[in-house]
Amino acid sequence: MALVTGSAAGIGAATARRLAADGMTVAVHSRSSGEAGKALAAELGGTYYQADLADDEAAKGLVPRVLADYGRLDVLVNNAGISWPVPHADLEALSADDWRRLLDVNLIAPWLLCTAAVPALRDSGGCIVNVTSHAGVRPKGSSIAYAAGKAALNHVTKLLAAALGPDVRVNAVAPGLVDTPLTAGWTDAQSLWKSSSPMRRAAQPADVADLISTLVHNSYITGEVVLLDGGLNLRYERRWRTACTALAVPSNSNMHKASQKPYSGAV
Numbered sequence: 001m002a003l004v005t006g007s008a009a010g011i012g013a014a015t016a017r018r019l020a021a022d023g024m025t026v027a028v029h030s031r032s033s034g035e036a037g038k039a040l041a042a043e044l045g046g047t048y049y050q051a052d053l054a055d056d057e058a059a060k061g062l063v064p065r066v067l068a069d070y071g072r073l074d075v076l077v078n079n080a081g082i083s084w085p086v087p088h089a090d091l092e093a094l095s096a097d098d099w100r101r102l103l104d105v106n107l108i109a110p111w112l113l114c115t116a117a118v119p120a121l122r123d124s125g126g127c128i129v130n131v132t133s134h135a136g137v138r139p140k141g142s143s144i145a146y147a148a149g150k151a152a153l154n155h156v157t158k159l160l161a162a163a164l165g166p167d168v169r170v171n172a173v174a175p176g177l178v179d180t181p182l183t184a185g186w187t188d189a190q191s192l193w194k195s196s197s198p199m200r201r202a203a204q205p206a207d208v209a210d211l212i213s214t215l216v217h218n219s220y221i222t223g224e225v226v227l228l229d230g231g232l233n234l235r236y237e238r239r240w241r242t243a244c245t246a247l248a249v250p251s252n253s254n255m256h257k258a259s260q261k262p263y264s265g266a267v
Contacts, residue, residue: 001070001124002026002216003063005053005113006080008033010180011131013040014205015077018213020044024075027066031080053080053109054101063116073120075216078110078153079131083182086143099145106149107156114160118168127169127222129212130157134176134229150174154225161223169222171215176229177202192232199230 002019006012008030016026017040026046030037034050041048049065051058066073082105086094114128121128135141136150154172161170177189179202193202211228215221227233 001066001072002075002077003029003066003073003113003117004077004079005029005062005109006031007077008037008040010182011175011178011205011208012077012079014209015079015212016040016044016046018206018209019075019077019216020046022213022217025070027070029062029080053113054104056108056112059109059112060116063113063120067120072124073117074124074126076113076117076121076126076128077131077212078113078128080109081106081131083142083146085186086145088144094143094145098143102143102145103149103152106146107152110153111156114170118164122164122167125167127171127216128157128160129215130154130170130172131208131212132157132172132174132225134174134227134233137174137225137227138233157225158223165222169219171221171223172225173208173211173215174225174227174229175203175208176227176232178208179204193230196235197230197232198234201230203228203230 002024004012004016004019004026007016007028016028020026026044028037028041028044028046028048029051031050031052034048037048037050047069049062051062053059063073082102110130117128120126130153132153133141133147133150135147136154139147141147141150154174157170157172164170177183177186177193183189190202194200208228211226215226
């Protein structure tokens with residue numbers, strides 16, 4: 001039994017279909033796309049649940065609703081999220097309310113869902129997969145608040161894996177650009193992936209769903225944040241290596257000799 005949040009469209013719908021194809025019963029969820037969610041649930045032989053995850057009580061109540069209907073939970077996929085573009089240099093365009101709105105859905109709701117799900121996941125030997133973002137790994141993303149929330153969720157993933165193992169495994173998938181209705185108008189990002197990533201394209205939702213399925217079914221992997229960006233991160237690694245080379249100090253320099261002395265200061 002799997003609960004996939006934000007699964008009426010995009011990555012979530014592809015994940016629901018993939019897990020159903022793997023033989024799992026799937027609980028489909030959305031905030032507002034009720035007709036699409038109900039149709040997908042009917043297609044997969046599962047059940048649709050509506051909940052606004054920005055509402056703490058609704059988020060806390062989602063897992064108990066699934067358990068009331070099915071009596072067990074094997075997989076929680078925290079996929080639901082919100083985002084909108086805000087230039088990183090335009091600090092005044094991102095208000096405190098914007099921060100709260102983004103963190104409520106992208107960080108706090110997954111925490112509440114994990115908290116509610118863990119007892120059932122312990123019983124079933126289940127797992128959690130958080131869908132984060134490459135923006136939580138690199139200084140990128142639609143806004144600083146979005147990137148900060150995803151970076152926090154990446155770290156929460158590792159902390160939970162350490163705290164809950166071996167009973168419950170916790171991993172994250174950190175996609176780059178994915179072709180979904182949300183990103184259809186992001187022409188600059190589309191151009192970047194087509195020109196600079198080794199795969200020369202954005203990911204498809206099925207690419208993300210395939211990786212989520214792998215993390216669900218591998219019984220050993222835990223605490224990992226798997227970057228799925230078609231290799232775009234290699235572009236930044238090349239820049240980093242170039243910068244390090246440019247800053248390299250000759251081995252016979254005083255600076256190099258000083259760097260070899262034992263360090264006794266506080267870190």
